[in-house]
Amino acid sequence: MGCGGSSLSCCFDSEENGPVIEPPNVENVEKGETDDLPAFREYTIDQLRVATSGFAVENIVSEHGEKAPNVVYKGKLENQLRIAVKRFNRSAWPDARQFLEEARSVGQLRNHRLANLLGCCCEGDERLLVAEFMPNETLAKHLFHWEKQPMKWAMRLRVALHLAQALEYCTSKGRALYHDLNAYRIVFDDDGNPRLSCFGLMKNSRDGKSYSTNLAFTPPEYLRTGRVTPESVMYSFGTLLLDLLSGKHIPPSHALDLIRDRNIQMLTDSCLEGQFSNDDGTELVRLASRCLQYEPRERPNPKSLVAALIPLQKETEVPSHELMGLLHGTTALPLSPLGEACLRMDLTAIHEILDKLGYKDDEGTATELSFQMWTNQMQETLNSKKKGDSAFRHKDFRTAIECYSQVSAICGSLSLSFFFFFCEIFIVSPENVFVM
Template identity: 85%
Template sequence: MGCECSKFSDCFASEETKPVAHVPDNESIGKSEFGLPAFREFTIDQLRTATSGFAVENIVSEHGEKAPNVVYKGKLDNQRRIAVKRFNRSAWPDARQFLDEARAVGQLRNHRLANLLGCCYEGEERLLVAEFMPNETLAKHLFHWENQPMKWSMRLRVALHLAQALEYCTSKGRALYHDLNAYRIVFDDEGNPRLSCFGLMKNSRDGRSYSTNLAFTPPEYLRTGGITPESVIYSFGTLLLDLLSGKHIPPSHALDLIRDRNLQMLTDSCLEGQFSNDEGTELVRLASRCLQYEPRERPNTKSLVTALIPLQKDLEVPSHVLMGIPQDAAAMNLSPLGEASLRMDLTAIHEVLEMIGYKDDEGAATELSFQMWTNQMQDTLTSKKKGDVAFRQKEFRTAIECYTQFIDVGTMVSPTVFARRSLSYLISNMPEEALNDAVQAQVISPLWHVASYLQASALFTLGKENEAHIALREGSVLESKKNATT
């Protein structure tokens, strides 16, 4: 069930049979517009690796009993960040039906959508793979904001971008959207709002189209249990109310306030002075049209776009500025290690790795002490110790050779050894190998900020500036969380 939230509340909401063949990560094959790869099928092993074994730390949202599914963040071998929606085992028992539905949604490509990149239907597993949007949901920014309430001009931009997303989907024959709400709108790297592609598919073959509070569902859905394009317009109207009020107000209550001309009670007090009465009245009028009891009296998506374009303000201001989202490393307040990664100061990074030793291996030392009893393990540990000596003395080619002997035995995993070999590769002008090791370190230890920083340095070296800044930001966030808990 959904909940009626204010921005100060603490409520939580969010959001199986033939095997598939391995598909290479080469995105130059079948690329579509916007630089996105064509829809593809993933194996469960690929997605398990991308999400560090579906680690709890990578969960970004999960539904309750009515729609048991979980969304994870992950990263593919080619560094593309993804969101992976994993359904419960009883969902979509017909693999062909799931694949056909996913493929249809996967044909959509638009800059107003968080686009569907692929799916997995291996065994009993049913998963969807989409673009990852790093800057939270509309619900977070509207109801649970921390630093600043969303500006009026940004709220108007959200409404327009959402209307344009729905118009695009309608033009492509995908007019039905299930449970459109503030948790379905996510923000990309630039702070632009996008409509999640997940809502274009039901939670399961026989799943309900709405899992939110009944007070927010279209009246015809309550009568028939069916969803129509006009039902989506009704949900769009509830979102307009959310944007205007900063609260999740039941449509019946909002319509009472509108009839009584009590617009002050309907307007977010944080917006005082940001818009004129005429602007507010126009948005209220549009919302009330969307919330008409009779579906045929509601506007279509094209009319929504036409009505919202003239209301737009601050068109020259980027979304990330309106949202207060940092876009450069300076705004991240980087630590010395983060600064060193940004500058690609490999000497400074070497000093940090030497200083932390192996304390980030999370129990690996205990495992080592038990394995020292065998001669084979003793030889393996000797390789590691020789690698440590070479690393300390900055003999990085030797360090690579010794650490490789230790890693290839495979009797234990150590994120720190991968990090040390990654830096050794970087210093030896082998950035691809360095990037692979940094990614492996993060697979072993998903919350270890050093792994993200090493990825950033490797990506900078490879000339992948955008990806590098993303990894740098991830490292900064992880380091801040670690410092907060210690």
């Protein structure tokens, strides 16, 4: 499976003391600068508070949760543009001018390989960054904590190429430093394409450390000097290549020992068996080992990585969302105000909406449903829901919508207490939330 020992011997013995050789006349495919995004701007704290529902806990999307020093929230602006908002610790950037200068510099970048920075907020003690929202989770989620299917080899190679292209673009624009590059910094857009988060182009603080991961994964020169260099970013790129190859977060020292011992099977994700050739596996291992060289000057640069990764790309005609097994091309049904309230589980708002609609909770015995009538309606509702769930799983959205609409109509005839009961049932299952 994966890489053969004889190929490795030839590969590593011949290039042990030099950087990756760049083929002549190899140009980066598609520079990819995009002009369809709004220009960088400054937001007020009130605008971002509204967009994130008051920085609500349920809108936190960063991997480390509410207690992390710098938390990332999802939100939506008044123009319906979805955003990710990184809120820094209050003591992170005491110099407002320095923060603004840094943010504006990163905000000049515009590329389809980045989750681009759209703006910032520097008001009082608040320091926030605003970026494009990427709805399909992080590489860490899809690589280490997958639920439906492991990431395919072709998609892993695509991730490596897109990341290298993102770094090449940033380097060409004078932003070669990326802080703490890891699998949580790579996010997937609506089409399932991997993008590099712009947040890592800024430090976590003016004087703070650039690496927050385990020290076993940090570049050796960072441990000596505490400084990040462009070569340090290449070292982190090498750890990501190991992640893609193994499906696990393996310390580079251990991985290099396996490579030196030609024990590549221990390094390769068993889920990839039969998906790639010996030559392709060998090449990815070779690139990872070059990036992880102890001496920074022996590591490749982003342009040479792009040149080396382009020939490895397989299934280039297959869209990323198909390789990832993601739903795509379905138009989400807009939620009514009642649906939005149910999604938030905001019982006060639900009550206000129903009250405005003139809803009256069972007044007098004349309007009460008999137990038999209620039982029949309950059975009919459950049958419709089951049929809708089955249709949804099979991507028969038309049937699913019809069935869920029947459920919604039945719920409308029940008393308020039973309505809340149904709210609880449906909200638990995210795929059914558009019923409301």
